[in-house]
Amino acid sequence: xxxxxxxxxxxxxxxxxxxxxxxxxxxxxxxxxxxxxxxxxxxxxxxxxxxxxxxxxxxxxxxxxxxxxxxxxxxxxxxxxxxxxxxxxxxxxxxxxxxxxxxxxxxxxxxxxxxxxxxxxxxxxxxxxxxxxxxxxxxxxxxxxxxxxxxxxxxxxxxxxxxxxxxxxxxxxxxxxxxxxxxxxxxxxxxxxxxxxxxxxxxxxxxxxxxxxxxxxxxxxxxxxxxxxxxxxxxxxxxxxxxxxxxxxxxxxxxxxxxxxxxxxxxxxxxxxxxxxxxxxxx
Numbered sequence: 001x002x003x004x005x006x007x008x009x010x011x012x013x014x015x016x017x018x019x020x021x022x023x024x025x026x027x028x029x030x031x032x033x034x035x036x037x038x039x040x041x042x043x044x045x046x047x048x049x050x051x052x053x054x055x056x057x058x059x060x061x062x063x064x065x066x067x068x069x070x071x072x073x074x075x076x077x078x079x080x081x082x083x084x085x086x087x088x089x090x091x092x093x094x095x096x097x098x099x100x101x102x103x104x105x106x107x108x109x110x111x112x113x114x115x116x117x118x119x120x121x122x123x124x125x126x127x128x129x130x131x132x133x134x135x136x137x138x139x140x141x142x143x144x145x146x147x148x149x150x151x152x153x154x155x156x157x158x159x160x161x162x163x164x165x166x167x168x169x170x171x172x173x174x175x176x177x178x179x180x181x182x183x184x185x186x187x188x189x190x191x192x193x194x195x196x197x198x199x200x201x202x203x204x205x206x207x208x209x210x211x212x213x214x215x216x217x218x219x220x221x222x223x224x225x226x227x228x229x230x231x232x233x234x235x236x237x238x239x240x241x242x243x244x245x246x247x248x249x250x251x252x253x254x255x256x257x258x259x260x261x262x263x264x265x266x267x268x269x270x271x272x273x274x275x276x277x278x279x280x281x282x283x
Contacts, residue, residue: 041082045074087215106181108256114156114181115251121158122223122230123244125165131225132165133175133205135190136255140216146177149188156183175208191215195236202238209233219254221247 052067054060079086106114118134125132135142150171154160156178164186165172171187178184190208198207209220213233220233231240232250242250 048074110181111256112252114178115248115255117156117158117161118221118251119244119248121161122221122247124158124162125223126228126230129225129228130162130165130167130223131172131205132161132221132223133190133209134161134221135175135177135188135209135212136219136221136251137177137179137184138217138219138255140218142177142179142212142216142218145175145188145190145212146179146185149174149177149185151185152183154183156181175212193236198238206231206233206238210236210238213237219251221251 048067048070052064052071055064055067121134122132124130135145160183161176163169164176164183174187175190176183176186177188191211191214192204192207193211193214195210195214198210203224203226205224206222209222209231210233212218213220214236217235220231222231222233223229224231229240230242230244230247231238232242232247233239234254239246239250
């Protein structure tokens with residue numbers, strides 16, 4: 001009891017801050033593990049650790065040695081296994097405003113005009129069962145993906161998008177990349193998602209839209225060719241069966257907010273990060 005009292009009496013402000021930071025990090029690591037394939041791998045690691053403890057307690061020296069060797073090599077193996085997840089986490093940190101970034105070149109009026117065009121286009125595609133995949137670039141550069149397609153750098157219009165995604169057109173199978181309100185490139189090849197828990201009803205177009213949102217902060221606007229269903233993918237999450245009002249509201253919330261953000265002080269960035277929930281907060 002004396003030790004506990006002494007410990008409590010010596011507990012200061014910086015100790016509380018230390019504990020709060022550690023708890024914050026652990027909480028978001030657990031969220032990260034829960035939302036990815038790391039959950040299953042984490043269970044496997046726990047099985048190995050428990051087996052090693054039991055082997056040591058039962059004096060099973062050979063098994064204990066093998067498990068100990070596996071654990072020693074585990075750090076290197078984890079970096080390899082979790083490479084996509086680690087990349088996403090580091091990219092997310094880079095997108096938070098800890099370092100100054102250039103604001104978008106499109107103004108508020110231009111954003112509303114762009115979103116209106118995309119909503120009108122998605123409506124037409126949905127009614128006529130035209131498959132489309134439109135990617136809105138935000139903070140993460142998609143230059144490497146844009147280079148897989150045909151460079152256009154044209155004004156975004158319903159007519160242009162209709163020509164691009166017209167069945168039989170040379171570029172209709174790929175995605176278009178929209179940067180700062182302009183159609184940068186068309187016919188682009190996107191990385192497919194590695195998520196094995198998706199519905200088997202989702203085709204390559206949807207998996208590509210989710211995939212690019214996993215490796216960047218881009219917004220994927222997807223129209224199904226088979227059903228005409230409109231979907232939006234952000235941060236690896238797909239929202240389906242959206243009506244036009246939902247599409248407009250979602251794009252405005254995500255894209256307009258992004259273009260209005262201005263580089264602030266590191267204190268403002270820290271507050272923003274805590275409000276948003278860190279690595280993978282509520283979405």
